[in-house]
Amino acid sequence: MSEGTVITITSGKGGVGKTTITANLATALAMRGHNVVAIDADIGLRNLDVVMGLENRIVYDLVDVIEGRCRLRQAMIKDKRLEGLSLIPAAQTRDKMAVSPNDMRLVCEQLREEVDYIIIDSPAGIERGFQNAVAPADHVLVVTNPEISAVRDADRIIGMIEAEEKGPGRLIVNRIKPDMVARGDMLSIEDIVEILAIDVIGIIPDDEEILVSTNKGDPLVRGEDQNRTGAALRNLAARVAGEEVPFLDLKAKDTMLSRLRSWVGGRS
Amino acid sequence: MDTQLTQIKGIRDGLLMTISSGPPHDELLKILAAEILAKSTFLRNSRIALELHVRKMHRDQLEDILELFAHHGLTVWAVLSKRETTREAARKLGLATRLPGSQMDLEGNGRPEPVMASPKGRSGRPPNALFVKETLRSGQAIDYEGAVIIFGDVNPGAEVVADGDVIVWGKLRGLVHAGANGNLKATISALDLTPTQLRIADQIAVTPKQKRRQPMPETAAIRGGQIVAEEWH
Numbered sequence: 155m156s157e158g159t160v161i162t163i164t165s166g167k168g169g170v171g172k173t174t175i176t177a178n179l180a181t182a183l184a185m186r187g188h189n190v191v192a193i194d195a196d197i198g199l200r201n202l203d204v205v206m207g208l209e210n211r212i213v214y215d216l217v218d219v220i221e222g223r224c225r226l227r228q229a230m231i232k233d234k235r236l237e238g239l240s241l242i243p244a245a246q247t248r249d250k251m252a253v254s255p256n257d258m259r260l261v262c263e264q265l266r267e268e269v270d271y272i273i274i275d276s277p278a279g280i281e282r283g284f285q286n287a288v289a290p291a292d293h294v295l296v297v298t299n300p301e302i303s304a305v306r307d308a309d310r311i312i313g314m315i316e317a318e319e320k321g322p323g324r325l326i327v328n329r330i331k332p333d334m335v336a337r338g339d340m341l342s343i344e345d346i347v348e349i350l351a352i353d354v355i356g357i358i359p360d361d362e363e364i365l366v367s368t369n370k371g372d373p374l375v376r377g378e379d380q381n382r383t384g385a386a387l388r389n390l391a392a393r394v395a396g397e398e399v400p401f402l403d404l405k406a407k408d409t410m411l412s413r414l415r416s417w418v419g420g421r422s
Numbered sequence: 423m424d425t426q427l428t429q430i431k432g433i434r435d436g437l438l439m440t441i442s443s444g445p446p447h448d449e450l451l452k453i454l455a456a457e458i459l460a461k462s463t464f465l466r467n468s469r470i471a472l473e474l475h476v477r478k479m480h481r482d483q484l485e486d487i488l489e490l491f492a493h494h495g496l497t498v499w500a501v502l503s504k505r506e507t508t509r510e511a512a513r514k515l516g517l518a519t520r521l522p523g524s525q526m527d528l529e530g531n532g533r534p535e536p537v538m539a540s541p542k543g544r545s546g547r548p549p550n551a552l553f554v555k556e557t558l559r560s561g562q563a564i565d566y567e568g569a570v571i572i573f574g575d576v577n578p579g580a581e582v583v584a585d586g587d588v589i590v591w592g593k594l595r596g597l598v599h600a601g602a603n604g605n606l607k608a609t610i611s612a613l614d615l616t617p618t619q620l621r622i623a624d625q626i627a628v629t630p631k632q633k634r635r636q637p638m639p640e641t642a643a644i645r646g647g648q649i650v651a652e653e654w655h
Contacts, residue, residue, distance in 0.1 A: 302578075306560050306578055306579050309559045309560040309561075309579060310559060310560040310561040310579060313507075313510070313559035313561060313562055314510070317480070317511050317514065318480070318481060318511075319480035319482065349577060349578075349595075351575075
């Protein structure tokens with residue numbers, strides 16, 4: 155068996171959607187038949203367990219593994235709804251200094267033997283937590299929003315990833331609102347790429363459904379409806395798995411009528 | 423060995439060791455180990471600043487080199503490199519960083535040591551220009567006592583401070599300070615001049631808030647006491 159790939163999701167700025175994307179990417183990869191483990195590296199501010207709906211099953215966490223209180227397997231919470239998906243949660247009562255970049259490398263070395271993908275949810279910021287999350291990465295995905303401050307922070311992060319010899323990384327533009335872009339009120343993908351000058355691997359349109367699914371702890375990609383945000387996230391997973399998938403045409407009007415049509419179409 | 427990989431000279435703060443860019447990393451380590459051993463009596467207990475010129479070095483590689491020096495009881499405390507990525511890696515390892523050929527006080531915080539007699543540096547001539555062939559991203563900075571030429575963009579959040587002129591062969595969107603030593607004749611030129619802020623000597627200017635226009639090469643200079651931009655030709 156070939157060794158698993160470590161992918162870190164990071165952004166610099168907080169609140170751009172790292173955790174939501176981690177949960178959905180891990181879920182979508184598992185739905186494609188891969189063995190996937192998601193790791194919450196946000197020690198002290200753990201969230202990924204909530205978004206993945208596994209909060210009430212935590213017994214051991216990442217810091218317990220590192221400090222030798224349990225074996226790695228014991229901290230891996232298997233998602234009973236989906237074969238091949240598990241989570242290693244962060245410790246909530248500790249802070250970033252409880253983990254070192256080398257600890258993360260060691261944990262991932264062990265996991266590589268067991269799974270196909272290790273998806274790490276990085277905390278915001280450029281300090282220890284970020285360095286921990288990036289240290290073991292084979293690939294880094296940088297999440298940004300179509301707003302100046304998020305793009306500025308993404309630029310800083312890309313510079314730091316390059317200094318860590320983790321390549322320039324690839325970009326996920328999250329929360330784009332196609333109609334606002336069309337009116338010229340929001341940065342377009344072209345505007346963002348012009349500044350950051352790295353490859354785009356995902357373009358995720360904004361959607362109220364994502365909030366609903368996040369609160370329910372049921373990642374959107376698992377839904378079977380014709381939601382285009384879910385489709386964009388599944389496409390992201392396909393590209394991560396090495397498939398060539400064209401980007402969705404976000405200019406197509408997502409009107410009530412077309413939604414109706416897709417519902418009708420979905421049933422038949 | 424005919425040509426030596428390293429050159430050593432004394433500076434105010436210990437020794438400056440220049441490593442010519444050449445062999446790949448592993449080979450470099452081997453040669454370096456041999457040269458350190460050969461010069462061990464001369465080097466003993468020295469504090470060393472490493473001049474890496476344009477050689478690209480990542481954190482792991484730098485760490486290898488620091489270990490090698492540490493193994494022989496030598497301390498590396500600063501890295502001089504033209505590459506921002508190398509300097510950033512060095513900073514991560516807790517080293518001081520400077521641009522090569524810098525006449526600055528290596529101990530200082532990026533400001534030149536006070537030169538009493540000649541404001542143009544010790545030799546009386548202005549230093550050569552620094553050529554930077556990379557895009558400066560947010561948080562990256564260049565500080566140089568001559569002119570600076572950047573072949574790439576200067577992104578918002580990046581800073582260039584130069585005593586001479588600054589030329590950006592790309593988009594200038596960050597902050598540039600030319601003539602930082604008070605030179606009112608310094609200019610700033612870019613293929614697309616839309617900086618967050620421009621400074622020449624003690625003057626400060628911002629890009630006027632107007633609708634985005636067609637990018638065109640412009641030069642900024644002080645005219646009649648304030649900074650103005652005009653077509654670059």
